[in-house]
Amino acid sequence: MRLAVIVFPGSNCDLDLYEALHTVCGADVEYVSHKATSLAGFDGVMIPGGFSYGDYLRAGAIARFAPVMKEVIRLAKAGAPVFGTCNGFQILTEAGLLPGALKKNDSQRFVCKTVALEVVNNQTRFTHQYTAHERINLPIAHADGSFYADQATLDQLEANGQVVFRYAEENPNGSLNNIAGITNAAGNVLGMMPHPERAVEAILGNTDGLRLFKSLLTPAAAD
Amino acid sequence: MKQAMTPEEIKAQKPYLDWSLSEREYNYIAEELLGRLPNYTETGLYSAMWSEHCSYKKSKPVLRLFPNKNARVLQGPGEGAGVVDIDDGQAVVFKAESHNHPSTVEPYQGAATGVGGILRDIFSMGARPIASLDSLHFGELDNPTMKMKVQDTVKGIGDYGNCMGIPTIAGETTFDPCYSGNLLVNAMSVGLMDQKHLQKGTANGIGNAVMYVGAKTGRDGIHGATFASADFSDENATQRSAVQVGDPFMEKLLMEACLELIEQHADWLVGIQDMGAAGIVSSSAEMASEGQAGMELNLDLVPQREPNMSAYEIMLSESQERMLLCVVKGHEADVQAIFKNYDLEAVVIGRITAGHDYVLHHDGQEVCHIPVSTLTDDVLEEASEEREPARLKAAKQAPAWVPGIKDAGATLRQLLAQSTIADKSVFFEQYDSMVRTSTVVGPGSDAGVLRVRGTRKGLAMTTDGNGRFVYLDPEIGGKMALTEAAANLIATGAEPLAITDCLNYGDPTDPEIFWELHHSVMGMAEACRVFDTPVISGNVSLYNENNGQAIHPTPMVGMVGLIKNLDRVIPMAAQHAGDAVYLLGQTGDDFAGSELQKLLTGDIAGALADFDLQATRDNFHRLLAEMQAGHIASAHDLAEGGLGVGLAEILFKTELGVNLTLTLTKDQFFAETAGRMIVTVPVEHTAAFEAALGTAVTKVGEVTNSHWLQVRLADGQVNENVQALQTIWEEAIPCQLKSKD
Numbered sequence: 001m002r003l004a005v006i007v008f009p010g011s012n013c014d015l016d017l018y019e020a021l022h023t024v025c026g027a028d029v030e031y032v033s034h035k036a037t038s039l040a041g042f043d044g045v046m047i048p049g050g051f052s053y054g055d056y057l058r059a060g061a062i063a064r065f066a067p068v069m070k071e072v073i074r075l076a077k078a079g080a081p082v083f084g085t086c087n088g089f090q091i092l093t094e095a096g097l098l099p100g101a102l103k104k105n106d107s108q109r110f111v112c113k114t115v116a117l118e119v120v121n122n123q124t125r126f127t128h129q130y131t132a133h134e135r136i137n138l139p140i141a142h143a144d145g146s147f148y149a150d151q152a153t154l155d156q157l158e159a160n161g162q163v164v165f166r167y168a169e170e171n172p173n174g175s176l177n178n179i180a181g182i183t184n185a186a187g188n189v190l191g192m193m194p195h196p197e198r199a200v201e202a203i204l205g206n207t208d209g210l211r212l213f214k215s216l217l218t219p220a221a222a223d
Numbered sequence: 224m225k226q227a228m229t230p231e232e233i234k235a236q237k238p239y240l241d242w243s244l245s246e247r248e249y250n251y252i253a254e255e256l257l258g259r260l261p262n263y264t265e266t267g268l269y270s271a272m273w274s275e276h277c278s279y280k281k282s283k284p285v286l287r288l289f290p291n292k293n294a295r296v297l298q299g300p301g302e303g304a305g306v307v308d309i310d311d312g313q314a315v316v317f318k319a320e321s322h323n324h325p326s327t328v329e330p331y332q333g334a335a336t337g338v339g340g341i342l343r344d345i346f347s348m349g350a351r352p353i354a355s356l357d358s359l360h361f362g363e364l365d366n367p368t369m370k371m372k373v374q375d376t377v378k379g380i381g382d383y384g385n386c387m388g389i390p391t392i393a394g395e396t397t398f399d400p401c402y403s404g405n406l407l408v409n410a411m412s413v414g415l416m417d418q419k420h421l422q423k424g425t426a427n428g429i430g431n432a433v434m435y436v437g438a439k440t441g442r443d444g445i446h447g448a449t450f451a452s453a454d455f456s457d458e459n460a461t462q463r464s465a466v467q468v469g470d471p472f473m474e475k476l477l478m479e480a481c482l483e484l485i486e487q488h489a490d491w492l493v494g495i496q497d498m499g500a501a502g503i504v505s506s507s508a509e510m511a512s513e514g515q516a517g518m519e520l521n522l523d524l525v526p527q528r529e530p531n532m533s534a535y536e537i538m539l540s541e542s543q544e545r546m547l548l549c550v551v552k553g554h555e556a557d558v559q560a561i562f563k564n565y566d567l568e569a570v571v572i573g574r575i576t577a578g579h580d581y582v583l584h585h586d587g588q589e590v591c592h593i594p595v596s597t598l599t600d601d602v603l604e605e606a607s608e609e610r611e612p613a614r615l616k617a618a619k620q621a622p623a624w625v626p627g628i629k630d631a632g633a634t635l636r637q638l639l640a641q642s643t644i645a646d647k648s649v650f651f652e653q654y655d656s657m658v659r660t661s662t663v664v665g666p667g668s669d670a671g672v673l674r675v676r677g678t679r680k681g682l683a684m685t686t687d688g689n690g691r692f693v694y695l696d697p698e699i700g701g702k703m704a705l706t707e708a709a710a711n712l713i714a715t716g717a718e719p720l721a722i723t724d725c726l727n728y729g730d731p732t733d734p735e736i737f738w739e740l741h742h743s744v745m746g747m748a749e750a751c752r753v754f755d756t757p758v759i760s761g762n763v764s765l766y767n768e769n770n771g772q773a774i775h776p777t778p779m780v781g782m783v784g785l786i787k788n789l790d791r792v793i794p795m796a797a798q799h800a801g802d803a804v805y806l807l808g809q810t811g812d813d814f815a816g817s818e819l820q821k822l823l824t825g826d827i828a829g830a831l832a833d834f835d836l837q838a839t840r841d842n843f844h845r846l847l848a849e850m851q852a853g854h855i856a857s858a859h860d861l862a863e864g865g866l867g868v869g870l871a872e873i874l875f876k877t878e879l880g881v882n883l884t885l886t887l888t889k890d891q892f893f894a895e896t897a898g899r900m901i902v903t904v905p906v907e908h909t910a911a912f913e914a915a916l917g918t919a920v921t922k923v924g925e926v927t928n929s930h931w932l933q934v935r936l937a938d939g940q941v942n943e944n945v946q947a948l949q950t951i952w953e954e955a956i957p958c959q960l961k962s963k964d
Contacts, residue, residue: 009565010472012388016660019676049658051386054472110381112655113648141385141655198657203674203789205663 001217004032004042006072008063013049013086013197020197021046025213034066042080044216045072049086049141049195059102059144060090069095081125081216082189086142089181089191098184098191099157100149105142106174112141114206116168117180117194121161124183125219126190129211135168136208138194145193147175147182157182165192227533230260242270248603256597264583264590267535268598271501272508275765278602281731282763285741288748289758295720296757302424303344303497304414305759307721309785313675314418315682316350319358319411319781321725321764325466326379326408330372334379334408335469336543341412342387343497346478347546349422349485350414353659354673355384357394357410358686358725358779362403364642364959369403373650374960376408379469381653386471387478390662391654392671394686398642401690404769409725411781413684415675420485424496424506426549426575427514431493433507433573434555436562437477437545441528443467444502444541473544476565481546484561491557493549504538504598506547507573508581512599514549520573522585534585549575609741610734618695618815618830626814626823631867631889631941634819635932636951638864638893639871641818645955668795669714669860672786681786683717688727689862690775691816696831697739697776700816701746703831703897706839708782709754710860713843714900716793716850717784719754724761724780729773731765739776740765747778753836756782791851797873797881798856800928803909804881805920806866807842808899810891818863819893832896839898842919846902849915854908860900865893867941869901870932874945875952880931883924889939 003021007014014031021027029046032039039045053062063069069091076082076097084092092098105111114137119130130136149157154177157163165181173193181192196209228238239249244266252269253260261269275281291299297314298306304318322337338355345352357380362369384391389412426433444467484492494514496506503525511518522537532540548569550558555571562569576582581598583591628634638644651666663681664672670685687708693700709719726744729736751758761781767774786792797804814820815829849855861869870881885892903926904912913920927933932948934941 010386010475012386012475012658016658019660050388051472051475054386054470054475056472109378110385110653110655112385112657113652139657141657143385195657198660201660203663204657204660 001028001043002041003027003029003044003046004039005029005046005048006034006068007031008034008052008066010052010054011048011050013195016197017046017048020200020213024200025217027217032068034068036068037071039071039075044081045075047084047088047091049088052087052091059087060094063091064095073097076189079186079188083126084191085195085197086193089193090144092189092191097189098182099153100147102144103146103148104144105146110143111172114139115170115172115194118166118168120166121164123161124164124187124190126212126215127164129215137206138196138209139198140172140194142193145173145175147179149176160185164190165194228263230262233263233266234260239266239270242267243274244270248273251603252597256601257593262590264534264538265593268504268538268591271504271539272598273602275763276500277505279763280602281605281607281765282726282740283604285744288744290748290751291757291759293755293757296759297418297421299757299759300761303347305721305723306348306421307759309680311678312418314416315783316345316348316414316416317411317723317781317783318344318760319409319723319725319779320762321727322408322410323406323727323764323767326376327406329466330375330406331379332466332468334376335383336467337408337410338380338383339469339471339474339543340499341410342389342474342478343499343546345412345414346481347422347424347495347497348414349420350416351482352389352412352414353661354413354671354684355389355391355410356671356684356686356781357391358688359394359396360402360407360690360777361398363398363400370960372406376406377650377653383469383471385655387475388658390656390658392656392662392665392673393684394666395688396647396650399690399775401775404772405767405774407727407767407774407777409779411686411723413682413783420489422485422495423513424510425494425514426510426518427516428493428551429575429577430552431575432550432552432555432571433518433520433575434548434550434558434569435525435545435572436548436567436569438470438473438542439526439528440537440540441542442532442536442540445536445539467541467543469543476567477544477546480562480565480567484558488557491551491554493551495546495548498545498547500541502538502540503547508595508598510547510549511581511595515579517576517578517580518573518595519576519582522583524570524572526568526570534583534590607731607737608734609738611738612735615696618828621829623812624814624820624829626819626890628889631892631936631939632943634893635867635871635941635943636948637822638818638868639948639952640955641822642956642959644818644864644868646953647956649957663789663792664715669711670717672715672792674789679789681789681792683712683715683784683786684782685711686779686781687711688777688779690777691827692831693743693778694775695816695827695829697743698746699831699833701743701778702750702836704778704780705747705750705754706836706897707860707862708780709756709843710898710900712782712784713847714793714795714858714860716791716847717786718847719756719782719784721759722751722756722780722782724758724778726763727767727774727777727779728765729768736773743776743778750836753840791853793850793855793858795859795873796857796877797879797903797926799905800879800926802856802903802905802926803922804883804924804926805902805904806899806923807846807902807916807920808839808896810866810887810894810899811896812891813894813896814890817865817893817895834897842898845916845919846900849912854904854912856903856905858900858902862895865895866901867892871945871948873901874932875949878930880927880929880933880945881924882927882933884935885923886937888937892936
């Protein structure tokens with residue numbers, strides 16, 4: 001599986017995602033510029049965290065117009081795995097690949113810490129190596145992570161099993177239904193505020209994110 | 224464009240006095256250096272370049288006391304940042320800088336641009352910034368203004384560093400009334416590079432291009448350097464125009480473009496320098512001076528954000544996110560292509576010329592024509608008068624203060640709620656401490672630790688400044704600042720490499736303040752020699768006063784250390800029940816300047832006892848050898864609040880306790896004697912540990928499973944539930960921030 005890590009102006013977790021996939025998991029992965037007009041030859045897309053376009057206007061709002069996004073949308077529609085963490089999640093909602101929006105944290109502050117999560121749905125191509133309702137810890141680092149959607153959308157997300165991660169103890173940003181990560185209806189696009197790529201090496205004190213990438217790289221028999 | 228005043232009007236009306244250039248200096252420039260009257264633009268350039276902030280004219284004689292070389296130092300003071308060899312062809316690059324004056328006027332932008340400026344110093348050397356640290360000193364959190372300033376400062380640091388994607392992994396935050404009218408905001412940046420990419424701020428080669436890259440020039444920050452070289456009063460409270468505004472997104476692009484140029488096309492580049500204090504003039508003049516070249520610039524070519532800027536404004540603007548490059552003739556378009564890929568401007572604004580003259584054109588006229596060295600090298604050093612502060616003489620004769628604690632448990636609870644000691648996570652959780660995925664130890668520990676990707680090495684780093692001790696005894700206080708920084712690094716298992724500093728003082732024309740500067744540097748320099756940690760970079764921030772009230776003299780030490788084996792990073796927290804607990808170093812009746820004294824008397828006073836630097840260093844190095852041998856479970860250096868607070872800190876966020884028997888008194892339980900650590904050692908290694916450390920350590924008890932801090936003292940006892948202590952410690956600052964007054 002050949003994966004593209006998209007680099008926007010202001011992306012800053014691109015290295016982290018690349019290293020987690022390449023060095024830790026041994027995946028075939030390449031940086032791709034926001035200016036690229038083709039993702040031919042790639043089987044999946046990884047959108048990193050950071051501050052694309054400085055988060056000016058609204059987090060992710062400008063990145064959705066980058067040339068490469070047409071190709072990201074094409075791959076997503078074709079059923080290829082598309083993953084976005086943090087700013088990547090914000091971009092995916094702005095691009096309409098995921099429902100809802102990410103608002104400013106309730107505290108009005110940036111927050112960086114490790115939080116407890118529940119793996120709500122372990123039947124996705126990103127989470128099948130976790131056990132059902134497993135508790136894991138992952139770092140968060142964001143100012144705009146409060147997930148919002150109207151009630152009908154929320155009900156639909158819950159009913160379809162699209163809520164993949166939920167904050168299990170403290171809700172650090174005011175997200176509705178304690179939502180930390182969701183997929184699209186087809187299940188091939190995952191957006192999440194926590195950073196699994198920051199939790200893949202024992203030397204950094206946490207490996208709870210590793211199985212997300214392993215899940216992606218070793219599709220379950222059902223896929 | 225016409226000059227605002229003729230040279231004769233300048234001589235008669237002396238506007239330069241408002242720009243902090245003295246009459247003596249003006250006359251020396253006119254009579255000795257130029258042999259003519261300088262025009263308006265030239266006078267402005269001299270006043271900026273001859274300010275203390277750019278020239279160190281007052282502090283230079285003192286700074287010479289610092290050692291700045293050893294076998295590992297590749298670049299000492301004088302460039303954007305210092306550079307130290309960490310083996311394998313790699314180097315660590317670091318520097319600290321103060322942004323006290325801008326942060327006092329506008330904390331958010333002042334702090335943000337402080338971070339931005341120090342980052343440019345690092346990547347201008349060819350290094351990628353890998354960590355930020357800070358050292359923040361505020362007034363007490365007892366009024367709404369200070370609470371706002373604290374929160375704005377923290378947000379400014381966070382917003383800039385977070386957007387840049389550089390983790391803020393360590394720092395310190397203290398509170399004292401002496402900083403109420405003049406905050407200290409010191410930022411440090413650490414970078415990593417392959418030695419082959421090392422750059423210099425130099426310009427030479429006749430015909431080579433001088434290129435301006437990055438953001439446009441506006442009127443912001445004009446005279447920032449001279450602003451930082453004068454003290455605050457209510458009369459000049461409106462100096463807001465001297466504060467710059469930061470754009471971290473622009474800086475992120477600028478950093479990526481500069482590093483791409485340096486790492487992939489170094490042959491196109493002669494030199495590169497940040498446009499920091501005093502903007503274009505300081506970067507261009509310093510580069511030409513370093514390269515012993517002449518330079519001619521056309522200011523009409525400088526990208527400008529506002530219309531009708533004068534030559535003087537263009538040259539002195541401190542607009543952020545700009546760099547100056549000297550590019551090999553013929554590669555101008557190549558460099559432009561790199562920057563264009565990041566949507567950044569890169570403009571040729573001048574050329575290197577024969578000779579050594581610094582020539583500026585604006586609006587078709589020559590507005591400056593002076594020998595470049597007169598801006599950079601001919602600055603008149605100023606001998607300063609100094610006198611031992613009267614308070615120090617009095618303190619030496621006064622009887623020593625005795626705390627006389629009755630209930631040591633109650634005192635411990637009170638100390639943990641002191642804002643300087645209490646948990647700072649409400650601040651540092653606003654900083655991304657994990658981005659770049661190399662943070663092994665983040666904020667809240669003795670020092671931050673990063674792994675060096677692709678190696679077994681780690682880098683430990685810390686900032687330390689304790690104005691209270693330096694105020695009571697500048698020389699001993701200076702030694703203590705260095706010792707504390709070294710202890711912080713040793714506690715993680717790192718060997719100290721070198722330091723950077725920010726020397727924060729009051730008005731140096733006051734002889735007592737100059738004495739404080741001189742004697743604290745003497746103490747620091749001595750300790751630098753003992754610990755073999757030369758000063759490789761730094762800055763001086765004087766005139767930190769408000770309405771004539773100076774801050775405590777607060778030299779900040781930023782120290783970086785090398786961990787040769789990441790498997791031997793030592794945690795601060797106790798690890799296992801049953802481990803033996805040792806106290807390293809002797810404890811004395813050291814209460815002067817302590818948090819205990821501040822808690823019980825509301826102030827600090829008294830004389831400090833000297834301590835044996837060499838013995839402290841030897842103890843530290845024997846401990847380090849034991850760490851490297853794998854014999855140590857945890858280590859924590861003792862500072863504010865002494866042993867009592869240190870013990871609580873090693874138990875927080877664990878499920879462990881300690882059961883100790885000490886010969887110390889209740890008072891001594893909180894003494895702040897320098898050079899001490901609390902170390903826990905697995906039982907199987909205690910024999911080796913005791914043999915190695917000898918009488919330097921005292922076994923005081925063991926780690927327990929009970930989550931209680933139980934200590935028998937010579938004249939009493941402490942029996943405290945650790946969870947209850949942790950709650951006090953965690954809630955103190957959020958509680959103070961929320962309270963209405």
